[in-house]
Amino acid sequence: MTLILNNDDIASVLTMEETIGALRQAYEELARTEAVCRPRIDIRIPTSDPSKMYQWGTMEGGSASGYFAIRMKSDVVYEQEYGGTRTQEKYCVRPGLFCGLILLMSVDNGEPLAIINDGYLQHMRVGADSGIGAGYMAREDASVVAMIGSGGMARSHAESFAAVRDIKRIQVYSPTKANREAYTEEIRAKLGIEVVPVGSAEEACRGAHIVAGCTDSVEAVIFGKDVEDGAHMTCVGGHIDGEAMERIDRSLRLGSAPAPVGIPEMRLHDENIAYEANASDGTPASASQTRERKGRGHGVIAEDRVVFLEDLLQGAEGRPGPSAVTYSERGNIQGAQFFSVAGRAYELAKAKGLGHELPTEWFLQDIRD
Secondary structure (H helix, E strand, C coil), X not given: CEEEECHHXXXXXXXXXXXXXXXXXXXXXXXXXXXXXXXXXXXXXXXXXXXXXXXXXXXXXXXXXXXXXXXXXXXXXXXXXXXXXXXXXXXXXXCCCCEEEEEEEECCCCCEEEEEECHHHHXXXXXXXXXXXXXXXXXXXXXXXXXXXXXXXXXXXXXXXXXXXXXXXXXXXXXXHHHHHHHHHHHHHHHCCEEEECCCHHHHHCCCCEEEECCCECCEEEXXXXXXXXXXXXXXXXXXXXXXXXXXXXXXXXXXXXXXXXXHHHCCCCCEEEEECCCCCCCCCCHHHHHHHCCCCCCCCCHHHEEEHHHHHCCCCCCCCCCCCEEEEEECCHHXXXXXXXXXXXXXXXXXXXXXXXXXXXXXXXXXX
């Protein structure tokens, strides 16, 4: 039988510790070339509204350890002004609804094992990545987090940092006071630590050992002038400014997708690869379309100061010293995240009898494809 697993099913079994463990194993398999993945690929098509773009995104990967997965997203994307900054928004059908699915397959016999809503798992795998990065690069006595953002990603990041360091205090800033106060109450109760809402990113960074950007902004959200010596940075929404980039002493990249077989020059470090309809026909573009067309997805952050996880696994130096400013990022190995975390979540859910069963025969046919 093929399982249909929704976000509630996944949330009931997938812990941050399980997520971090699954990702660590996948990254070690990538380093040993026992697993493979490709960069995220986006297809963009203009909609009837010139301010919006349809975007289909996929990322996929698999391992000899048993699972293959492809994650698929169907979004309408646009930008808007919010709290004095520009944010990227998205929806499917109507605002507030989203369509993201993970198709999990067996490597051994090709069987479709599960179709999984990606929402909860998505937040967990991104948070876990930042936790892994902090585990390698943040100072051992790191106890104070500056959280820039108060949404789902900020919630999973609080869990991940607490899983790898003895976090005692989170200083959270987001533009909407009610949102950061709600975050404060929730995380304080969930993690049993001090959580303090503050009125600016600068205030959040004061005394912080870990600085995390977790927003949907398309602008800089971490500023070098605010980051203190010895801090570790990560940013999964918005970006760091030029001064913060210059302050990085060592950057950790968890990995880059390998090149296609026989085409080594096609190994790319780009976060994503995009294809667009009407990309160069001279038609006026919306702000978000123009922004996307300016160049390729970003590659390696602080490339002249970077160390890859596979190098650390072989004994390379990570954090240079107690006063060093460090940074960590995933890279373009999202496909490896989904086969590993979805595979583990499937095992846990199946063991508890969760989900809805569909006959696997519905997905099979007797005409050769």
